[in-house]
Amino acid sequence: MSDIAAAAEVSKPTLFRYFATKEDLILHRFVDH
Numbered sequence: 001m002s003d004i005a006a007a008a009e010v011s012k013p014t015l016f017r018y019f020a021t022k023e024d025l026i027l028h029r030f031v032d033h
Contacts, residue, residue, distance in 0.1 A: 001022055005015040019025040 001012060001015060005012045019028065
């Protein structure tokens with residue numbers, strides 16, 4: 001999650017505010033399509 005937050009240029013707490021787990025982040029992209 002640290003690498004994802006860095007790539008998105010946000011802090012880890014900000015990332016976790018929207019996505020509690022890495023799985024939530026990945027599944028969110030699949031639900032969009």
